[in-house]
Amino acid sequence: xxxxxxxxTRDSNNVMHLPNSSVAVVRDExxxxxxxxxxxxxxxLKVTDILQMYTEEAAKYVDLxxxxxxxxxxxxxxxxxxxxxxxxxxxxMLFDKRLGILNYAxxxxxxxxxxxxxxxxxxxxxxxxxxxxxxxxxxKQALNDSxxxxxNRGFFEEKxxxxxxxxxxxxxxxxxxxxxxxxxxxxxxxxxxxxxxxVLIEFARILENSVRKTDLVFxxxxxxxxxxxxxxxxxxATRISRLIKAEAGLSSIMTKMxxxxxxxxxxxxxxxxxxxxxxxxxxxxxxxxxxxxNCLRTA
Numbered sequence: 001x002x003x004x005x006x007x008x009t010r011d012s013n014n015v016m017h018l019p020n021s022s023v024a025v026v027r028d029e030x031x032x033x034x035x036x037x038x039x040x041x042x043x044x045l046k047v048t049d050i051l052q053m054y055t056e057e058a059a060k061y062v063d064l065x066x067x068x069x070x071x072x073x074x075x076x077x078x079x080x081x082x083x084x085x086x087x088x089x090x091x092x093m094l095f096d097k098r099l100g101i102l103n104y105a106x107x108x109x110x111x112x113x114x115x116x117x118x119x120x121x122x123x124x125x126x127x128x129x130x131x132x133x134x135x136x137x138x139x140k141q142a143l144n145d146s147x148x149x150x151x152n153r154g155f156f157e158e159k160x161x162x163x164x165x166x167x168x169x170x171x172x173x174x175x176x177x178x179x180x181x182x183x184x185x186x187x188x189x190x191x192x193x194x195x196x197x198x199v200l201i202e203f204a205r206i207l208e209n210s211v212r213k214t215d216l217v218f219x220x221x222x223x224x225x226x227x228x229x230x231x232x233x234x235x236x237a238t239r240i241s242r243l244i245k246a247e248a249g250l251s252s253i254m255t256k257m258x259x260x261x262x263x264x265x266x267x268x269x270x271x272x273x274x275x276x277x278x279x280x281x282x283x284x285x286x287x288x289x290x291x292x293x294n295c296l297r298t299a
Contacts, residue, residue: 034124041128045135047076050128055080058121062114063107071100071133081105088115094126099133147197148204151218156226159216163230164274174230174268175237176281179207179244179261181223182293187257199259206247210240234267234298241265241296249294260294 037057044050051067055078058064066081069092084105092099102122104110110118143155151159160176167174181203188196200223207217207225216228229237241263248254248261264285268277280299288297 034121037121038124041124044128045132047074047129047132047136048078050125050132051076052078054121054125058118061121062104062110062118064104065107066105068103068105069100069129070103074136086110088118090118090122092122092126092129094130099126099129145204145219145221148201148219150204150207150225151216153218153220156216156218156220156228159228160278161274163228164268164272164277167230167268168270168272171270172231173233173236174228174277175232175234176266176268176277177227177229177237177241178264178278178281178285179225179227180263180285180289181225182260182262182289183258184223187259191257195253195257198253199257202251202253203248203259203261206244206251210244210247212240215240234265237265237267238296238298245294245296262288262293263296264288264299265296266299 037054040053040057041050044053047069051069055064055067065084066078068075068077068081081103082105084107086106086109088104088106088110090102090104092102104118143151143158145152164174166172181199184196184199187199200219203225204217204219207227211217211227211229212232214230215232216230218226218228220226227240229240232240245261245263248259254260262285264281264283264287266277266281266284272280284297284299288295291297
């Protein structure tokens, strides 16, 4: 009982002291305190929310500021992750399957006993994270174009209006780029849909390789694409657009099929909302098409 009372007291840093005991004894004393943690972790199916709740609960016992989960395809982190001074890396396993790599951000180095306690806590994280990752994967499939893997029209509409509102509120740079493949319908009819699909996939890769990591790329369907350049002005957007056009000109399959790209660019202005921004970018794209195609126009 003395040990248990000692375990439930806090120091000035709000971190619970652990009694000097074996892992087995720590487990006996620690297990009753899991109930609240488990209940919280099962209240959400969003990965970042679960990680945040886990961090808040674990911080009662470990000098933890935040954490990051790296999976095969995604990275999730809590709000205060960057404030950590020391890191502790651990695999998040469920049976024999690795769900991802956890990076714990701490204010001080963890000793062996604290790591043991963290392992006990982490065991309760696996099932909620497994469920949340499954939901995230389904959402990703629903919001992605099945052919190219880019965001689809629904994903664009979900992101576009809210990100424009945020940019306006914070007075930040924001630019929209709309792209269209020239002569794609004729090339598709001449070479067949299989070759047409290869062009779409090739162009999607060109877009992804030309933009910054923070940019979002979408395929609306057919041969229409869009790029959200959050935090970029028209000069940056123009430079990226010229790179895209140059890379498209170097593509062997696009050259073979006679397909190029026309691009319309518009930077967000204070008097615009998201509808006006899209309309202006679309007008710029229309001007590029009318100017002979395979060119760039800005609004």
